[in-house]
Amino acid sequence: MTHASKKHWIFFGLALVWFYVLLWPLLGIKADGTLDFTAAFPVWIRVAVVGTICMVLFTLKTMGAFRFLHGPIESVRENLNATYSRTPKWMIFLPLLALAIAYPFYTGRYAQDVMVNVLIYVCLGLGLNIVVGLAGLLDLGYIAFYGVGAYTYALMSIHYGLSFWLCLPLAAIFAAMAGCIIGYPTLRMRGDYLAIVTLGFGEIIRIILNNWMSLTNGPNGILGIKAPGIYLPEIVDGSFTFEHLYMKKLGMVYYIVLGLAVFTIIAVHRLNFSRVGRAWEAIREDETAAELMGVDTFRFKLLAYAMGAVFGGLAGAFFAARMRFVSPESFTFLESALVLAMVVLGGMGSIPGIILGALALIALPELFRDFELYRMLAFGGAMTLMMLIRPAGLIPAKRMGKRSEEEE
Amino acid sequence: MDYFLQQFVNGLTLGGVYALVALGYTMVYGIIQLINFAHGEIFAAGGYMGVILLSYLASHGLMETHPWLGLGIALVLSMGYCAILAIAVERIAYRPLRGSSRLAVLLSALGMSIFLQNGLMLTQGVYDKAYPTGFTQGGIDFGNVHISLMQILILTLTTSLLIGLNLLVFKTRIGKAMRATAQDKVMSALVGINSNRVIATTFAIGAALAAAAGIMVGLYYGSVRYDMGFVPGIKAFAAAVLGGIGNMTGAMIGGLIIGMVEILAAAYIPYGGEYKDVFAFIILILVLYFMPTGIMGENVDDTRV
Numbered sequence: 001m002t003h004a005s006k007k008h009w010i011f012f013g014l015a016l017v018w019f020y021v022l023l024w025p026l027l028g029i030k031a032d033g034t035l036d037f038t039a040a041f042p043v044w045i046r047v048a049v050v051g052t053i054c055m056v057l058f059t060l061k062t063m064g065a066f067r068f069l070h071g072p073i074e075s076v077r078e079n080l081n082a083t084y085s086r087t088p089k090w091m092i093f094l095p096l097l098a099l100a101i102a103y104p105f106y107t108g109r110y111a112q113d114v115m116v117n118v119l120i121y122v123c124l125g126l127g128l129n130i131v132v133g134l135a136g137l138l139d140l141g142y143i144a145f146y147g148v149g150a151y152t153y154a155l156m157s158i159h160y161g162l163s164f165w166l167c168l169p170l171a172a173i174f175a176a177m178a179g180c181i182i183g184y185p186t187l188r189m190r191g192d193y194l195a196i197v198t199l200g201f202g203e204i205i206r207i208i209l210n211n212w213m214s215l216t217n218g219p220n221g222i223l224g225i226k227a228p229g230i231y232l233p234e235i236v237d238g239s240f241t242f243e244h245l246y247m248k249k250l251g252m253v254y255y256i257v258l259g260l261a262v263f264t265i266i267a268v269h270r271l272n273f274s275r276v277g278r279a280w281e282a283i284r285e286d287e288t289a290a291e292l293m294g295v296d297t298f299r300f301k302l303l304a305y306a307m308g309a310v311f312g313g314l315a316g317a318f319f320a321a322r323m324r325f326v327s328p329e330s331f332t333f334l335e336s337a338l339v340l341a342m343v344v345l346g347g348m349g350s351i352p353g354i355i356l357g358a359l360a361l362i363a364l365p366e367l368f369r370d371f372e373l374y375r376m377l378a379f380g381g382a383m384t385l386m387m388l389i390r391p392a393g394l395i396p397a398k399r400m401g402k403r404s405e406e407e408e
Numbered sequence: 409m410d411y412f413l414q415q416f417v418n419g420l421t422l423g424g425v426y427a428l429v430a431l432g433y434t435m436v437y438g439i440i441q442l443i444n445f446a447h448g449e450i451f452a453a454g455g456y457m458g459v460i461l462l463s464y465l466a467s468h469g470l471m472e473t474h475p476w477l478g479l480g481i482a483l484v485l486s487m488g489y490c491a492i493l494a495i496a497v498e499r500i501a502y503r504p505l506r507g508s509s510r511l512a513v514l515l516s517a518l519g520m521s522i523f524l525q526n527g528l529m530l531t532q533g534v535y536d537k538a539y540p541t542g543f544t545q546g547g548i549d550f551g552n553v554h555i556s557l558m559q560i561l562i563l564t565l566t567t568s569l570l571i572g573l574n575l576l577v578f579k580t581r582i583g584k585a586m587r588a589t590a591q592d593k594v595m596s597a598l599v600g601i602n603s604n605r606v607i608a609t610t611f612a613i614g615a616a617l618a619a620a621a622g623i624m625v626g627l628y629y630g631s632v633r634y635d636m637g638f639v640p641g642i643k644a645f646a647a648a649v650l651g652g653i654g655n656m657t658g659a660m661i662g663g664l665i666i667g668m669v670e671i672l673a674a675a676y677i678p679y680g681g682e683y684k685d686v687f688a689f690i691i692l693i694l695v696l697y698f699m700p701t702g703i704m705g706e707n708v709d710d711t712r713v
Contacts, residue, residue, distance in 0.1 A: 022493055026531040029460045033467030138511060185697050192443050193696055195514060196645060200689030203642070211682040333638065337518055344515055377526040383519025384501045391505075391512040 005059050012055050020044050100258055104251040112250050114366050116322065119257040120315050121358040125342040126268045126351065127311030132340065133349035133397070134277060135304035136284030138195040140336055141182070141202025145175040145309040147209060147331035149316025154222045154326045155215070164228035164321050168314060175313025176306040178205075183305035187298060202336055209328040221327025228256055228321050253322050260318055264311050265351060271307065272349075280304055334376070341383050347393025356394055410552040415675045416668070421559045421628070423667025424566035428621035429644035430651070430659040431573065432614025438590045438654030439610050441510070445517040446497050447618060448641020449524035450490050454619025455632040456528060457486035459537050466540045483565075483623055487616035494615030495608050497524070503604065521638075529634040536631040562624045569620060570660060573613070577656065582609055590654065639685060643670075646692035652702030661703060666691065 020040065027040040060066065084092075104112055128142045149171035156162040156170065182201045186194060209216050216222065227246045234241055271277050279300045282290035291297045320326045338361060346357025365375050386393075429451050436444045461482035465471055470478045501520045505513045547556035577583035588596040589606045597603050625640070626632045647666045651658025666688050673680040673687045680687075695702060 018492075018496060022489075022496060023531075025457060025460060025489060026528075029464045031460070031463035031467060033464060035464075138514065185693060189696055189700065192441070192510070192514065193649070193700070196443060196642070196649070197693055197696060199642065200646070200692055203639075204686050204689050207683060207686050211679070334522070337522060340515070340518075344511075373530060374526075376522060377530060380519045380522030380524075380526060384516045384523065385519075387512045387516040387519065388501075388504050391508060 005062060008059070009055065012051065016044075016048055016051065019047060097262075101255075104254050109250055112254055114363055116250070116254055116257050118358050118362045119254075119261040120319055120322075121339065121342060121362050122261045122355050123257075123264045123311055123315035123318075124339045125346070125354040125358050126264045127308045127315070128339050129308075129343050129349065129351075129354055130268060130271065130280075130311070131304050131308035132343055133354075134272060134284065135280040135301060137187070137301060137304060138192075138198070139305075139308070140195050140199035140333070140340065141205070142198075142308070142312060142339055143331045143333075143336040144182070144202040144205040145178055145312030146316040146319065146335070147205055147328070148175045148178045148309075149313030150320040150326045150330070151209065151216060151222075151316075152313070153317040153320040154225050157225045157320075158222060161226075164226070164317070168317050171313040171317035172310045173313075175309040175316065178313075179305040179307075179309030180302060183302045187301045187305070199333065199336075202331075202333060206328050206331050206333075209331065216328070219328060221325055221329070223325050225320050225324045225326065227324060228253070257318055257322070260314055264314070265355075267311075269351060272351075276300065276303065337383075338379070341379065344383075345386055345393055347396040349397035350393070350395050353393050353395035353397065360394075411675070413550075413553045415671050417553065417555055417559060419668035419671035420664065421562050421667070422671055423664035424562055425621045425624055425628075425663075426640065426644050426647050426667045427660040427663025428566055428569065428617045428624075429640060430647040430663045431570075431656060432618045433645050434648040434651070434653055434656060434659040435586070435610050435614050437648065439586065439593075439607055440502070440506070442502065442513050442517060443645065444502075444611075444614075445514075445521040445641070446494075446501075446524055447614065448637035448639075448644070449521050449528070450494055450497075450615045450637070451618040451622045451625075451641060451644075452528060452632065452634065452637030453493060453524065454486050454490045454615075454622030455626040455636060456532055456537070456622075456634075457489050457619065458482050458623035458626050459539050459632055461485055462540050471540060483620060486623055487619045490615040490619035490622075491612035494611040498608055498611040503607075525635060525637065532634060534634065536633050538631045539626050541630060558628055562628065565620065565624065569617060573617065574656070576613070582606070586610055643685075643688040646688045649692055650695050650702055652704040655702070655704040658702055658704030 023044060024037065024040045027043070028036045028038075030036055103115060107115075124142070124146060127145075128139065131137050131139045131142070152171040152174045153164065153167040156167045157164070162170075182198065186197045186201070189197060210219055212218070229246045279290070279295045282293065282295055283297050283300060287297055319330070342357035342361050343354055344357075345360060346355070347353030361379070365372075365379075368375075371378075429447065432447050432450075433444060436442060436447070462471065462478065465478040465482065470481075497520055501516045502513060505516055545557065547554055547558075547560070549555075577586060585596070585601045585606045586609070588599075588601055589603050593603055596606075621640075622632070622637075625636070643666055644663065647662035648659045649662070650665060651660070651662030669687050669691060670684050674684045677683075
């Protein structure tokens, strides 16, 4: 055993002791006047076992025990990369799209439900990606736009009976307006201040939704929102008419959100490779330099907020139509953090990365339903861990050009 | 007038608590320019440790015979516990990321905040936990203005902690090292200051103050909840920004202003009570828009803000 690995093990042991010291008072001091040193042990032992396994693997890795695996894995990855870059893009997307379209035919209700959720979050993640990943503005109140979209459709549907399809653009417009209202005073700030102010705005919108009883019915939420409807052609007694049909079946709802997600993916992709996207990237990399080169940074940042909000609004309107119920509960800060985590986990600025991030954060916890309680705990831990070991995300975006400090 | 004075005292009490939490934010931000999101959760953990220890002591009858001694023990132990917790958080989630992008550290802090909040929920349950009451009954009346013993306690404790902190920062060696590190990390490292240790100390001190604030909030409102840290944390951050982030006097003034505005708005503005949480955010936005460096802040260049 080398000196370095011995040091690691000593440190690991100290960390375990430390963890017990932190854990014990929360579990072991009882209000009835007893001190219990054993209550914290089951939790501690689990953490210790998992930690030790990780440490053993780590030590073996540094000693080179996995070197025999390294070569084959590397060559497989190279081959995969080569095949990927040689295949035309449509040959990858077409089967995927076909699979997505056929999805409701070979799955049950539960799986469809999960997938609808995943697709909503894909829209949200890609929308936030415009703000965070492309323009580099940290937004911690993104879910507010989702809320604006959802309440727009909910109120329009309840009070004016407007149809879903009419409300979809309306929700986008209202969300974009909210984006501008939030963006206008805040975009002069940079970095951390922007993060905290957007968080504040998100909370303000949630508090308003919660307290404006006459408009939003407060914490009780709004019930009885209509599902999206379509007109189906029908021939009755020889005359040709259209029959109005509400799409209440989950399978049909799925297609709407699939359409929304595909629209979002194409739109974000097009934005990314447009002049506007370039301007955003310039702002992200160096705002001052971008401004000096003639990029109207204020306008483009505002545009980024508005565009991001549009997709949030669309997703929100769909959410209201699908649940047929909205309440402020759905638009808390935790949701903002969840969407942000998807963007960061998947890889900022990379579309496949964010789709993967949404899948990982929405679908994976469904597999571990038994551990429901630990879900947010693991989520928080994973977020920190991800930053420590892979800050660029699972599938990092390919950077356009090269930066001076990257050239060796 | 009496009504105003009464609200003024209430505002002062609340503001003192916000000031204590804000100091932790402002000190950490002053040294490593990080919004320590987990600070609000450490405040909540302090409140929980307070309730655990006080119930334990109460079950041994100490709270009936020597209530102030019991409170003192709970306060000191809880402050110590939170200091260790904060050092652990710093060691795990922030130190390895020193020197990487700001976004990475911020997200790591966010993750830590969610982790701690849910850890608290899993170990202590989702429901409110009630503080043992009865030993802080009574108070003083000036005409129609009632100052409860609880408020006196909070005000005295806050003031003495603030004085203690000032002495620590301006009169001791470690305080000098903290100020030096805040001013220039590289230079202070060159003259032999161990910046990692200084940063860990800063986290510990801030956490101890937050723990004291957590206990006082628990005593004042009578109960604690696992998610009680989030909103006060954000308000305290607003207070730190309002006062000029990185500036300790500013954080105290900012805390008092936020607490005062919240209470007075609830008392005088129609529907103010329902929207009381909004005012802190509105102040924050207005301050950042018109006075980006806060009340006491110096001009800092773009790279810092």
